[in-house]
Amino acid sequence: MKASELNPHRQPDTPLYMQLYQRYRDAISAGRLRPGERVPSIRTLASELHVARGTVEMAWQMLVSEGYLVTEGAAGTRVSPHMATLPGAAHPGQKPGNTDGLPYQMHQMGNPLPFQPGLPAFDAFPRKIWARLSGQTLRRVEATMMNYPDPAGYAPLREAIATYLGISRGIRCAPEQVFITIGYQGALELLCRTVLRAGDRGWYENPGYFPGREVLQQMGMTLTPVPVDKEGLQVSIGQQMAPDARFAVVTPSHQSPTGVALSLPRRLALLAWANQKDAWIIEDDYDSEFRYHGHPLPALKSLDHEQRVLYTGTFSKVLFPGLRLAYLVVPRALQQTFHEAVNRWPGPGSVLPQAMVAAFMQQGHFARHLRKMRQLYAVRRGYLVEALERMAGSQLHIQPQAGGIQVLALLNQHQCDKTLAAAAQAAGLGIRALSEWDATSHQHNGLLMGFTNFASAPDAQAAVKRLSALWVP
Amino acid sequence: MKASELNPHRQPDTPLYMQLYQRYRDAISAGRLRPGERVPSIRTLASELHVARGTVEMAWQMLVSEGYLVTEGAAGTRVSPHMATLPGAAHPGQKPGNTDGLPYQMHQMGNPLPFQPGLPAFDAFPRKIWARLSGQTLRRVEATMMNYPDPAGYAPLREAIATYLGISRGIRCAPEQVFITIGYQGALELLCRTVLRAGDRGWYENPGYFPGREVLQQMGMTLTPVPVDKEGLQVSIGQQMAPDARFAVVTPSHQSPTGVALSLPRRLALLAWANQKDAWIIEDDYDSEFRYHGHPLPALKSLDHEQRVLYTGTFSKVLFPGLRLAYLVVPRALQQTFHEAVNRWPGPGSVLPQAMVAAFMQQGHFARHLRKMRQLYAVRRGYLVEALERMAGSQLHIQPQAGGIQVLALLNQHQCDKTLAAAAQAAGLGIRALSEWDATSHQHNGLLMGFTNFASAPDAQAAVKRLSALWVP
Numbered sequence: 045m046k047a048s049e050l051n052p053h054r055q056p057d058t059p060l061y062m063q064l065y066q067r068y069r070d071a072i073s074a075g076r077l078r079p080g081e082r083v084p085s086i087r088t089l090a091s092e093l094h095v096a097r098g099t100v101e102m103a104w105q106m107l108v109s110e111g112y113l114v115t116e117g118a119a120g121t122r123v124s125p126h127m128a129t130l131p132g133a134a135h136p137g138q139k140p141g142n143t144d145g146l147p148y149q150m151h152q153m154g155n156p157l158p159f160q161p162g163l164p165a166f167d168a169f170p171r172k173i174w175a176r177l178s179g180q181t182l183r184r185v186e187a188t189m190m191n192y193p194d195p196a197g198y199a200p201l202r203e204a205i206a207t208y209l210g211i212s213r214g215i216r217c218a219p220e221q222v223f224i225t226i227g228y229q230g231a232l233e234l235l236c237r238t239v240l241r242a243g244d245r246g247w248y249e250n251p252g253y254f255p256g257r258e259v260l261q262q263m264g265m266t267l268t269p270v271p272v273d274k275e276g277l278q279v280s281i282g283q284q285m286a287p288d289a290r291f292a293v294v295t296p297s298h299q300s301p302t303g304v305a306l307s308l309p310r311r312l313a314l315l316a317w318a319n320q321k322d323a324w325i326i327e328d329d330y331d332s333e334f335r336y337h338g339h340p341l342p343a344l345k346s347l348d349h350e351q352r353v354l355y356t357g358t359f360s361k362v363l364f365p366g367l368r369l370a371y372l373v374v375p376r377a378l379q380q381t382f383h384e385a386v387n388r389w390p391g392p393g394s395v396l397p398q399a400m401v402a403a404f405m406q407q408g409h410f411a412r413h414l415r416k417m418r419q420l421y422a423v424r425r426g427y428l429v430e431a432l433e434r435m436a437g438s439q440l441h442i443q444p445q446a447g448g449i450q451v452l453a454l455l456n457q458h459q460c461d462k463t464l465a466a467a468a469q470a471a472g473l474g475i476r477a478l479s480e481w482d483a484t485s486h487q488h489n490g491l492l493m494g495f496t497n498f499a500s501a502p503d504a505q506a507a508v509k510r511l512s513a514l515w516v517p
Numbered sequence: 518m519k520a521s522e523l524n525p526h527r528q529p530d531t532p533l534y535m536q537l538y539q540r541y542r543d544a545i546s547a548g549r550l551r552p553g554e555r556v557p558s559i560r561t562l563a564s565e566l567h568v569a570r571g572t573v574e575m576a577w578q579m580l581v582s583e584g585y586l587v588t589e590g591a592a593g594t595r596v597s598p599h600m601a602t603l604p605g606a607a608h609p610g611q612k613p614g615n616t617d618g619l620p621y622q623m624h625q626m627g628n629p630l631p632f633q634p635g636l637p638a639f640d641a642f643p644r645k646i647w648a649r650l651s652g653q654t655l656r657r658v659e660a661t662m663m664n665y666p667d668p669a670g671y672a673p674l675r676e677a678i679a680t681y682l683g684i685s686r687g688i689r690c691a692p693e694q695v696f697i698t699i700g701y702q703g704a705l706e707l708l709c710r711t712v713l714r715a716g717d718r719g720w721y722e723n724p725g726y727f728p729g730r731e732v733l734q735q736m737g738m739t740l741t742p743v744p745v746d747k748e749g750l751q752v753s754i755g756q757q758m759a760p761d762a763r764f765a766v767v768t769p770s771h772q773s774p775t776g777v778a779l780s781l782p783r784r785l786a787l788l789a790w791a792n793q794k795d796a797w798i799i800e801d802d803y804d805s806e807f808r809y810h811g812h813p814l815p816a817l818k819s820l821d822h823e824q825r826v827l828y829t830g831t832f833s834k835v836l837f838p839g840l841r842l843a844y845l846v847v848p849r850a851l852q853q854t855f856h857e858a859v860n861r862w863p864g865p866g867s868v869l870p871q872a873m874v875a876a877f878m879q880q881g882h883f884a885r886h887l888r889k890m891r892q893l894y895a896v897r898r899g900y901l902v903e904a905l906e907r908m909a910g911s912q913l914h915i916q917p918q919a920g921g922i923q924v925l926a927l928l929n930q931h932q933c934d935k936t937l938a939a940a941a942q943a944a945g946l947g948i949r950a951l952s953e954w955d956a957t958s959h960q961h962n963g964l965l966m967g968f969t970n971f972a973s974a975p976d977a978q979a980a981v982k983r984l985s986a987l988w989v990p
Contacts (some may be wrong), residue, residue, distance in 0.1 A: 153661070153664050153665055153666065153667055154660055154661050154664055155660040155661075155664070156660065156664060163664065166660055166663050166664075169663065171656070174655070174656075175652070175655065175656035178651050178652065178655035178656065179648070179651065179652055182647070182648065182651035182655065182873075187627055187628040187629065187639055188626070188627050188628075189837075189839045190639050190642065190837035190838070190839045191625065191626055191627055191628070191629060191636065191639075191837070191838060191839060192625065192626055192833075192838045192839070193626065193838075193839050193841065194626055225863070226699070226863035226864060226866050227863055227864075229862065229863045230863040233862070233863060258861060259861070259862070259863075262861060262862075360665075364662075364663035364664070365663070365664055365665045365666075366662045366663045366664055366665070366666050366867065366868045366869070367867050367868075367869070368666065368863075368864065368866050368867045368868075369867065388731060388732070388735060389702065389706070389732070389735075390698070390699035390700055390702045390703040390706060390732075390841075391699060391700075391841065392866065393699050393841050393865065393866025393867055393870075394839065394840050394841045394842065394866055394867060394869070394870035395839045395841075396839070396840070396867070396869055396870045396873070397866075397867035397869045397870065400655075400869070
């Protein structure tokens with residue numbers, strides 16, 4: 045491929061580095077550039093195309109981070125030799141993955157990136173307490189820890205969760221109704237092995253948490269995207285679109301990703317629909333613990349007199365995601381069904397992290413940590429919102445939210461969120477595009493920005509400055 | 518139900534307690550005894566039926582342990598009030614589960630029972646080293662541990678496994694080819710999400726590890742039970758029964774449960790078949806580390822020049838099952854397919870136990886522990902074999918085995934292994950029936966007995982004495 049074929053100025057609305065990135069990606073995918081083939085140096089290509097070196101550099105970075113190119117130091121840059129073995133490598137436009145951590149996947153590994161959403165504050169985790177507990181807990185390698193664990197989860201953790209939910213979320217449940225899972229995705233998988241059947245139709249919030257959507261679809265569910273407005277899921281539209289759906293997935297405390305709360309009339313309408321249709325409501329209460337104005341809303345589950353709600357919570361936001369621990373609370377009448385299912389499948393993993401979290405909760409550290417984080421996150425949210433308003437107020441419109449651990453800002457029409465988020469990710473920022481959450485017509489155009497790891501106002505300002513460099517002029 | 522209806526002497530070949538157990542189980546399942554209903558006391562029933570109190574007691578114990586009855590101290594014994602909510606409670610003969618740990622499931626939780634197979638020696642685990650490592654490892658709650666982990670597994674653990682397999686099992690692989698899973702069942706699940714498709718036919722050893730069989734069948738696989746003889750899987754019979762199978766699952770080091778090794782001619786025949794048919798071989802190398810006579814056989818994978826073998830190993834037998842950590846080694850050409858798959862599913866769980874095991878391996882404790890256990894298990898195997906030969910030699914025939922962590926003994930025809938194992942389990946012994954492993958005609962009649970937790974010869978003798986009390990005279 046000759047540099048002249050790239051025609052970098054043909055699409056005036058797309059930034060040059062994006063055009064370069066797309067052309068090279070397509071050329072590699074289509075096999076026009078072969079595995080192992082050398083690509084021009086940044087300096088050479090910039091000079092040939094009459095573009096800035098930084099433009100080529102950013103495109104190269106994106107291609108390297110997505111596994112299309114490999115850099116070999118002084119030996120230059122080549123098309124990845126592994127491209128040949130990639131399934132579907134010959135289909136243009138298909139995204140291949142690199143071996144560790146795909147950039148288009150939801151979750152970044154390792155150090156948190158500036159703006160990375162969905163994370164707790166890593167610097168504020170009570171390391172000393174955790175280390176002390178690890179001594180107390182893991183030193184005792186008792187038979188109950190060594191033998192095959194209960195696939196429903198470690199009993200003391202299930203007890204601690206039942207107690208916590210009663211006090212903090214208004215949910216009355218016995219420990220036997222609590223099932224530990226590998227993250228929220230594990231909870232969805234378990235639901236698909238119990239109350240849901242392949243082919244079942246369900247309502248899914250739109251925009252909505254896409255990794256959850258993917259798990260349900262992979263398990264054979266058919267999802268109807270039901271729009272969300274300022275009161276949350278539009279139940280009446282769901283009833284028009286798919287009146288006979290067998291289930292609905294909702295995030296009533298802070299809708300993911302818009303952050304709105306499901307209003308009380310909508311909650312009652314949703315429950316009435318589920319009762320009438322014998323449908324299941326899957327309540328994802330993923331970050332209800334963080335609310336900065338007014339009282340936290342009790343869980344939808346607390347209104348569930350007919351036992352139609354299956355409730356899920358996660359430790360990813362309140363402790364840390366590396367634990368991979370979430371939980372599912374099921375109605376009493378389904379307890380036995382779930383016990384039989386968990387006995388037939390791999391289960392929630394090692395008992396060690398479960399024992400750590402149980403000890404952390406039993407000794408009162410969990411409630412204390414939540415209180416501290418609620419205060420801290422209100423302050424850190426302020427750092428980001430202030431920096432955005434001052435330095436980027438003309439480009440975006442911050443959405444009001446009473447809680448949660450990310451800020452949603454809508455973009456002006458001439459900025460494309462996907463392009464911007466891809467550029468941000470290539471530049472080492474953890475911003476996500478709102479339209480990724482959209483299963484339909486991509487009418488949403490905004491950015492999701494985490495703030496929990498901005499330790500100071502200058503921290504947030506520095507990150508916003510890096511973001512501002514990426515605006516289309 | 519009146520005691521006289523029980524007719525306990527109608528089936529002369531079935532022990533009285535078994536008859537009692539079956540009658541009550543069927544009566545409860547069919548709803549003839551209702552949830553909450555009181556059953557006679559042991560004393561009363563024994564007197565009415567003219568049987569020994571011990572006979573009623575054993576039947577009651579079995580019914581309690583399976584969740585049909587609940588004892589309420591002085592208030593007596595009742596039909597479980599939860600029976601009403603059990604799905605299928607009205608189908609006679611169906612096994613219900615109790616809430617924690619089903620007695621008919623493969624794995625017992627908590628303290629190891631005498632004879633419980635598939636466990637390492639709990640008393641010989643290096644607790645002090647483990648505690649020290651927990652301090653070193655978990656004290657560092659670093660970003661790499663806190664953030665979303667690599668769903669392929671913790672990188673240092675994958676490296677340590679690749680190194681270990683190269684040295685100990687003759688398998689050359691890069692860390693990128695190693696995927697951490699939640700136990701062996703997690704590895705099978707991952708295979709069903711990558712190289713296998715619902716509806717695929719595969720060869721499965723018969724007798725063979727039934728929990729694995731169940732996972733594969735649940736994932737939609739069709740299994741052809743291929744008989745095992747003294748050289749392991751009968752490849753030529755597999756070729757007759759299902760020449761076009763897409764995969765074969767084998768345990769070449771010590772066949773599970775017979776303990777025989779797959780002979781070299783059979784290994785070569787199996788590989789030739791897979792190469793010719795483009796079929797996959799799933800090698801389960803679950804306890805290859807323990808061999809007491811002669812040199813350990815290298816893994817089948819080490820002969821796999823055409824990259825048809827997917828290799829699995831587990832830490833359940835060499836460290837402890839509570840870790841729920843196993844691994845899968847995939848051919849280089851499939852690496853990318855597996856990386857894409859693990860990104861879409863819940864993954865191997867928390868990074869904490871993975872980091873612990875990685876540190877344990879890196880610091881040389883793993884190799885040392887294996888060496889020690891190999892010596893210890895040879896001694897403990899001796900305790901059991903000697904006690905069995907001396908105290909029960911006329912009832913069973915111990916099968917010669919060069920390794921593994923359980924003893925297989927075939928029974929005389931007038932002893933039924935399932936009846937005996939059920940009685941043993943009710944009496945608190947962890948023995949398993951060979952016929953459970955049999956997917957076909959139940960031509961196998963034997964007992965599987967673990968020995969790793971017999972700390973002394975008298976220990977083993979005491980357990981064998983308890984077993985001997987259960988023989989049908």
